[in-house]
Amino acid sequence: MTAPADPRLEARSDLAWAITVGGIGVILFAATLAFSWYYAAALFLLFSGMLLGVALNAMTSLLGRVLPWPHPLRLALVCLTLAALLVGIVFLGGTTIADQAKVLSDTIKSQLGNIKGFLDRNGIDTSFFDFSAATQATSAPDGGSTTPTQAPSHSLPGGLPSPSALASSGGAIVSQTFKLLLGTVSAVGNFFIVLFLGLAFAAQPAVYRSGLLFLAPAKYRDQATVIIDRISYTLERWLIAQITTMFAVFLVTWIGLAVIGVQSSFILGIQAGLLAFIPTVGAIIAGVIVVLASLASGWVAAVSAFVLFLGVHAMESYVLTPLIQRQALDIPPATLFAFQILLGIVFGVWGLTLALPLMAIAKVMIDYFKSDRSTEDAAAAI
Numbered sequence: 280m281t282a283p284a285d286p287r288l289e290a291r292s293d294l295a296w297a298i299t300v301g302g303i304g305v306i307l308f309a310a311t312l313a314f315s316w317y318y319a320a321a322l323f324l325l326f327s328g329m330l331l332g333v334a335l336n337a338m339t340s341l342l343g344r345v346l347p348w349p350h351p352l353r354l355a356l357v358c359l360t361l362a363a364l365l366v367g368i369v370f371l372g373g374t375t376i377a378d379q380a381k382v383l384s385d386t387i388k389s390q391l392g393n394i395k396g397f398l399d400r401n402g403i404d405t406s407f408f409d410f411s412a413a414t415q416a417t418s419a420p421d422g423g424s425t426t427p428t429q430a431p432s433h434s435l436p437g438g439l440p441s442p443s444a445l446a447s448s449g450g451a452i453v454s455q456t457f458k459l460l461l462g463t464v465s466a467v468g469n470f471f472i473v474l475f476l477g478l479a480f481a482a483q484p485a486v487y488r489s490g491l492l493f494l495a496p497a498k499y500r501d502q503a504t505v506i507i508d509r510i511s512y513t514l515e516r517w518l519i520a521q522i523t524t525m526f527a528v529f530l531v532t533w534i535g536l537a538v539i540g541v542q543s544s545f546i547l548g549i550q551a552g553l554l555a556f557i558p559t560v561g562a563i564i565a566g567v568i569v570v571l572a573s574l575a576s577g578w579v580a581a582v583s584a585f586v587l588f589l590g591v592h593a594m595e596s597y598v599l600t601p602l603i604q605r606q607a608l609d610i611p612p613a614t615l616f617a618f619q620i621l622l623g624i625v626f627g628v629w630g631l632t633l634a635l636p637l638m639a640i641a642k643v644m645i646d647y648f649k650s651d652r653s654t655e656d657a658a659a660a661i
Contacts, residue, residue: 323629328476335481337515509643524599528555535587541573
């Protein structure tokens with residue numbers, strides 16, 4: 280016959296176990312945060328590839344309602360169609376896009392200079408806009424007119440530059456060229472990484488779904504199955520709705536600006552459609568760019584472009600979103616905007632761009648656990 284255990288010893292043992300488990304949980308949570316912080320760019324890159332795969336899979340599934348072909352054939356048809364559209368745009372409108380992009384860049388720079396001059400004339404300090412510190416003028420000792428500071432001359436007799444000047448200039452050229460090459464290689468590499476991941480995910484979605492479920496403990500595998508399927512379904516519907524919205528914004532903006540007579544209407548429509556992927560913030564940025572570019576055509580064109588921007592924003596917010604977006608994803612605008620600003624400050628452009636799909640995943644999980652908890656409480660009450 281065994282003696283009864285001391286309750287105080289049992290309480291101490293439970294407390295020690297709780298402290299140990301809690302400490303391990305805190306350490307694991309801190310390690311996860313540190314890992315996410317240091318490798319945020321790589322994680323966002325992987326998430327972008329996953330989103331591309333979900334989009335391709337959604338379009339393949341939609342095509343399956345019309346053509347009952349095997350999944351690989353439908354995916355190949357979708358990819359070939361998208362590639363043909365891209366190649367057609369590049370070959371048919373590549374010159375127009377390049378010309379309009381150059382005109383738009385020059386126009387935006389000119390309008391920003393005009394705004395800076397207007398603020399200067401009205402006594403507003405705009406020195407923080409001036410990035411050309413090397414060309415700043417210095418005042419003369421007698422209070423006369425200002426003259427630019429001249430760099431000391433390093434030249435040989437006959438006007439030839441000295442070896443030190445050649446070495447300095449050559450080093451600067453090599454450094455800038457190296458930075459440009461690294462930036463270009465990084466951008467192209469990221470593009471192909473996202474493209475490869477998207478194609479890999481879309482080609483065998485069942486394989487990666489099974490792999491995710493295998494990582495979950497067997498005790499919670501049924502719950503993980505429901506969560507993953509709901510996340511996949513929500514992201515697919517949202518991406519299809521988002522692509523439809525982006526195309527509508529592009530088309531209306533392009534046609535409207537062309538009717539108004541604004542230069543670079545096509546490239547402005549493209550940027551408005553692409554920025555429509557970022558809710559709220561993207562529309563504001565697109566509107567500012569459209570109005571600045573329209574100022575070059577006069578105040579009437581600028582006011583008309585501003586009215587067009589308000590109309591497009593109203594169409595997106597009060598027509599397209601309630602019709603197609605609301606059925607895919609329902610997140611309060613203030614909550615989404617706050618989450619966008621938070622991720623944008625912490626992670627930059629990546630966080631701002633991918634805030635909505637990340638919040639969609641979080642919302643699906645929260646809704647699932649809330650409904651599961653409600654079901655358990657109702658069963659306990661019965």
